[in-house]
Amino acid sequence: MLTEFGKIFVFIILAGAFVGIAIFAAMLIRPKRPSHEKDLIYECGENPEGSPWVKFNIRFYVVALIFLIFDVEIVLLFPWALVYKTFGFYGFVAGAIFLLVLFLGMAYEWRKGDLEWARPKINRLELNKLLEKKEQQVS
Amino acid sequence: MLENLFKDLSLIYPEIIVSVTLLLVVLFDLIYDKNKTIIPYLGLIGLFAALFYSLGSVDIETHAFIIGDTGNKFGLLSLDPFGNYFRIIILITSILIIFFTKSSSEIHSISERSGEFYTLLLGMVLGMMFMVSASDLIMIYISVEILSLSSYVLTGFTKLRDRDSEASLKYLIYGSASSGIMLFGMSLIYGLIGSTNIYEINEVLQTTSINSIIYSFALILIFAGIGFKISAAPFHFWTPDVYEGAPISITAFLSVASKAAGFALLIRFVKVTFLADNIEGNWILLQGFDWQNFLIIISVLTMTLGNFAALWQDNLKRMLAYSSIAHAGYMLLGIAVLTDQGLLAVMIYFLVYLLMNIGAFYIVMIIANNIGSENINDYNKLGSAAPFLGVSLTIFLISLTGLPPTAGFISKLYIFIALLDVKMIAVAVIAVLNSVVSLYYYIRVLKHMFINETDKTVPEIKVSLNDVVFILILLVPTLILGVYFSPIVDFAQAFLSILVN
């Protein structure tokens, strides 16, 4: 009577209902004593350090961008690998050209210093100026 | 199968030459980072080689890169004289633009990054060259993206002023949204018809008539992507901002080459996909979607909006941006008539538009190099300070208006002839009225240059010999073709044929 997806649907409803009922029951019977300690963010029992909304270093983004490109380009190698045998040597050459172009791109990143994890180029003064500019806009 | 591949690769030598040049530029930039002055010449060598090869392969008319079973007849690219003509226009433009960048002070200020600049420029050229011969929806999408991705970066490349990055962001947002919408339209067409090849779509449409809302909807979505590239009316919002913010050389490149590629794509898409019959140069299109009225509405809207918005512009780059929108409107009329005569008119128009638009932008660039402004109020009395520039700009602007004895007149004349041939008198009258409106804002520049008094001291304008030669190369044909125009008509006529079913 139930199709495969029907079973999953029933399962989803039951799973949701179980959580809902458990929370509702706990709400009815638990004691209510709110305190500051309970509102803190859980950091393995320690008092939390600083805000959870830290700003990541901007170089994470650059590395992420480079990773994103090279990671996704590799997808094109899967269909190539499937038909590799039918094309033999020329298939190898075609794949080699593709990889060579990718390698050129990576060599470029390397040479231009985008892969280096050195100190930030933006200096303190400029950063302060930017922050002031932002504060002015906020106020 | 492999023999076919080698044969197909031999058909696209110009594209291969440009790709190899691109890689060489990257390699050169990596290895010799002391001396960057050679890089533009490296690009020039590649572009000239591609141009000569394109000029030599006039007669080729074939399908290339056939995918799938051996029974398939149609490939990813279709190479024909029409595509070759636009390829030649794009290559000539890019060669001129490389000379253009050599005398632009904006590009000099980033000379340590010129390797990346010319790599991206060649990337744009490559995308456009594939655009003009793409005959599969997915190939169209990929080539449009190759062009777009390079041009997003180039728009904000100099980072000299805040407006550069802003232009880049606006171009990116409008561009990526419209290409995404185009891709969605393509996926609907793939579902409705079962193929993405425009020749196969044509075969299917000829046997079964598809007449549903989804079909029209999908075609409008696809037009949104192409209309963005040619800056047609409802999709033109990016144009003024991007043209104003980008470096002038890139603005000139976008306004001519990118537009040419978009028009080639639109013409091939409309003619190949929807052609039912071709009677003595009149294209009879299939039922289901009324391309003629659709294109007429778009083009009238485009030229009217472009011309009227240009009236209030004080920044010359911005004014030329609106004027380029208006020109896109005139050229769309050449497609809307759906005849070979109209196609010829568009092809002539682009050759002329190339000369006069690059010329006008070049003079704006020289003046901006010297006085650091593109505002029309700073142009007061510049005509007497630099008479050569003043007179040349006058001629280019008269040509853009479409008055005799300049080449601009001939190109407009051919559009009007094509319109009158199919008895579209009302549309022709609107186009003429638009030209009259455009006269006002072009003349306004001349008024500032020659008549208006100024209380400031008129700055000195340095014009080098290179500048004079470059301007003369564009100026002389603009004047000569206005009187003796049979060579360009013959030249365009030789490239008229599009490969159809």
Place this chain on the structure above:
Amino acid sequence: MEVGLNHFLTVSVALFALGLYGVVTRKNAVMVLMGVELILNSANINFVAFSRFGNLGINGQIYALFVIILAAAEAAIALAIVLNIYKTFANVNIDEIKNLKE
């Protein structure tokens, strides 16, 4: 109930509508770009679903692969440009960045 073409199309149309809504209404440039990604992925779902249920061979799936790669390239360039915007304007809200007059 068998999951068929219509289910996939419903999902893809919903994604397209959400993406378009995001592009039109969002102020934050990164959010707008996420809307664009949704539009691209809705087209991808269409390609794959049509090629699977329409017996159109494997072409549609290969197209989806190409679109994914182009989307990644576009995202990389887009984020680089947005980063550049943040360095210049110290925010990425589209309606606050208007040096170029309308």
